Amino acid sequence: MSGEERAHDARDGLYDRLRAYEGKPAAIAGRGKDPVNLPMIRHWCEAMGDAHPAYRGPDAVAPPTMLQAWTMGGLSGHQDRSEAYGELLGLLDGAGYTSVVATDCEQEYLRPLRPGDEITFDAVVESVSPRKTTKLGTGHFVTTRMDVRAGGELAGTHRFRILKYAPAARPAKPAEAAKPAEAVERPRRPRPVVNRDNAGFWEGVAAHRLLIQRCAACGTLRFPWLPGCNDCGAGEWDTVEAGGEGTVHSYVVMHHPPFPAFDPPYAVGLIELAEGVRMISNVVGVPYDKVRIGMPVRLEFQRVDEELELPVFRAVEDGPAAGPGEGER
Amino acid sequence: MTTVPRTGDALPPLEIPVTRTLIVAGAVASRDYQDVHHDAEAAREKGSPDVFMNILTTNGLVGRYVTDHFGPRAVLRKVAIRLGAPNYPGDTMTLTGTVTGVTDGPDGTTLALVRVAGANGLGHHVTGTVTVEVPR
Numbered sequence: 001m002s003g004e005e006r007a008h009d010a011r012d013g014l015y016d017r018l019r020a021y022e023g024k025p026a027a028i029a030g031r032g033k034d035p036v037n038l039p040m041i042r043h044w045c046e047a048m049g050d051a052h053p054a055y056r057g058p059d060a061v062a063p064p065t066m067l068q069a070w071t072m073g074g075l076s077g078h079q080d081r082s083e084a085y086g087e088l089l090g091l092l093d094g095a096g097y098t099s100v101v102a103t104d105c106e107q108e109y110l111r112p113l114r115p116g117d118e119i120t121f122d123a124v125v126e127s128v129s130p131r132k133t134t135k136l137g138t139g140h141f142v143t144t145r146m147d148v149r150a151g152g153e154l155a156g157t158h159r160f161r162i163l164k165y166a167p168a169a170r171p172a173k174p175a176e177a178a179k180p181a182e183a184v185e186r187p188r189r190p191r192p193v194v195n196r197d198n199a200g201f202w203e204g205v206a207a208h209r210l211l212i213q214r215c216a217a218c219g220t221l222r223f224p225w226l227p228g229c230n231d232c233g234a235g236e237w238d239t240v241e242a243g244g245e246g247t248v249h250s251y252v253v254m255h256h257p258p259f260p261a262f263d264p265p266y267a268v269g270l271i272e273l274a275e276g277v278r279m280i281s282n283v284v285g286v287p288y289d290k291v292r293i294g295m296p297v298r299l300e301f302q303r304v305d306e307e308l309e310l311p312v313f314r315a316v317e318d319g320p321a322a323g324p325g326e327g328e329r
Numbered sequence: 330m331t332t333v334p335r336t337g338d339a340l341p342p343l344e345i346p347v348t349r350t351l352i353v354a355g356a357v358a359s360r361d362y363q364d365v366h367h368d369a370e371a372a373r374e375k376g377s378p379d380v381f382m383n384i385l386t387t388n389g390l391v392g393r394y395v396t397d398h399f400g401p402r403a404v405l406r407k408v409a410i411r412l413g414a415p416n417y418p419g420d421t422m423t424l425t426g427t428v429t430g431v432t433d434g435p436d437g438t439t440l441a442l443v444r445v446a447g448a449n450g451l452g453h454h455v456t457g458t459v460t461v462e463v464p465r
Contacts, residue, residue: 040358047354047386049345050393053401064405065392068385072360099375100363102384106409137376167376257413258453 014095018128018140021088025124026144030080032070032119036062036150041115044069061112067148067156068105070119080121088125088142092164097139104143104161110154117150126159139165187260189304198225200239208301210242210311212277223277244299245274246313248283251291267291271313279311286315332399334441334463340398340426345390347382347449349418355386382416387455391445394424395459399441402464406440410457420449426459434462 034040041062045055048063055063062070073079092098113119129141146158194202201224204211213222217234228235249272255265269283269291283291284302297313304310345351356366364371366383373379391410396403416422426445434440440462447455 044358044389047351047358048389048393050389050396052393052396052403054404063389063392065385065389065408066359068388069359074360075362102412104409104411105384105388106407107388108407109405112404256411256453256456258456260452264453 014091015128015130015140017091018088021084021125022127023124024084024088025082025122026085027071027078027080027121027123027146028082030071030078030121030123032121033072033074033076034070036070036113036115036117036119038115040069041066061114064109064112064156065107066113067107067109068146068158068160070113071121071146071148071158085123085125085144088128089164092140092142096166097164099137099139099165099167101136101163101165102160103141103163104159106159107156109156111150111156113150113155117155119155120149120152121146123147132163134163134165135168136163137165137168139163189261189308189310191308197227201225204239204241205301205309205311208309210244210273210299211239212242212273212275213237214240221275221277223273223279240275242273242275242299246271246297246299248272248291248293248295248297248313249278250293251283253288253291265289269297269313271297281310282312284312284314291315332463333465334399334428334431334439334443334461336428336431338428340394340428340443340445343394343397343424345422345424345447347416347418347420347422349380352380352382352386352416352418355389356383359383359385359389361385377415379417382454384410384412387412387416387447390422391424391447391455391457391459394426394445395443395461398426399461399463404462405459406434406462407460408457409459410445410455412455413453414449414451416449416454417451420451422447422449422454429458438462438464 038060041055041060044063044066050063054061123144123146126143126145131138131140141161141163143161147154148156148158192202201211213225214237215229215232215234216236216238218232220229220231222230248269250270252268253265254268258264265288267283267288270278270280272278283297296316298316299311300314301309302312353367361383365375365377366380369380388408388410392405392408424445424447426443428441429444430442432440440460443459443461445457445459446453
């Protein structure tokens with residue numbers, strides 16, 4: 001959450017009120033409107049194009065992924081929702097977060113559901129997130145966990161996350177959204193914001209030089225570029241060129257959410273340069289799940305499109321002394 | 330036929346044309362009558378450019394993709410998915426999968442952990458993991 005969002009939460013106190021619902025029931029002693037039955041199974045399989053033989057014939061079981069379908073309110077709505085859950089959704093509606101979209105579904109299947117099984121369920125509000133801004137709009141994620149029983153016996157668990165949000169002002173155009181894959185141009189990476197405080201850095205990148213700022217008064221190196229020295233406060237500076245050697249000080253692997261122009265999973269490293277400053281960049285030349293803390297890396301410049309080049313760090317096989325090597329050790 | 334899972338195996342991709350019919354049929358089969366899954370006008374009022382696939386349909390398609398590959402005796406044990414870019418009508422979703430782990434299951438079966446992704450014209454519609462039990 002950004003500082004601004006945190007401040008917003010603190011100001012309106014909404015998040016504290018929402019969070020009070022964590023642990024409260026979302027559904028109590030809910031009953032499936034229909035017992036597990038062959039027609040609904042068949043309609044599901046037709047829609048999904050699922051020809052699995054276990055879901056057909058006299059000994060049919062329901063597709064496990066139908067778990068939630070047996071608990072749905074349908075056109076006549078839910079009578080099983082708890083008062084607490086209704087209040088929670090009402091609070092969100094009242095705060096302007098009137099739209100809803102499901103974002104996550106985690107199901108575990110403990111025993112097959114068979115025609116005739118009577119479904120009952122209980123659910124609890126597991127968590128409510130702080131206010132988040134997403135592509136769709138701003139809102140709160142609400143996570144519920146449901147136990148689904150068949151004839152009183154636990155048959156599966158179902159964790160479900162929704163985003164209750166206020167739609168962003170400008171939705172995507174339908175024509176744009178519905179373009180087939182091949183008609184969509186590959187989105188470009190975001191452009192760096194170049195200003196007078198960091199222009200020298202980007203000029204260096206253009207000349208394939210990674211420049212570190214050095215305080216003209218006390219000699220302290222600093223990165224990323226800033227107008228003044230963090231150590232002594234002096235405004236005068238010059239630069240030194242990084243030699244290009246570094247090690248992975250820390251890293252994360254980016255899985256989700258994917259951003260246009262990025263192809264997850266990929267590793268984002270905090271690289272400690274030999275000069276002592278650290279910078280964030282991609283670690284390349286090694287699978288994302290093989291990046292390790294302490295791994296030696298070397299600077300290179302990667303062209304990402306016709307106008308943008310970026311400094312990235314390539315994993316070094318064995319450190320500089322070991323000479324050239326091929327493939328995995 | 331049963332496909333024996335091995336770590337690192339890639340499942341053949343499955344292309345799913347995202348038709349308006351699939352979106353509506355999936356929503357109704359899952360008893361999800363939220364208007365954004367069948368009424369384009371109502372969807373637009375809520376800031377979406379068109380109707381879009383509901384999460385239960387995506388869940389069903391991911392499950393089908395995995396059991397289609399591992400054969401008629403494959404049983405789903407866990408399906409965990411996260412949605413990203415919506416599936417709008419006219420798009421195509423391509424499901425891909427990789428076996429990321431294999432362990433012994435109950436009664437001499439094999440449990441395979443499969444990482445699944447579904448990409449559409451807007452990006453990643455779904456990412457997730459499926460645990461499937463496959464007889465040996």
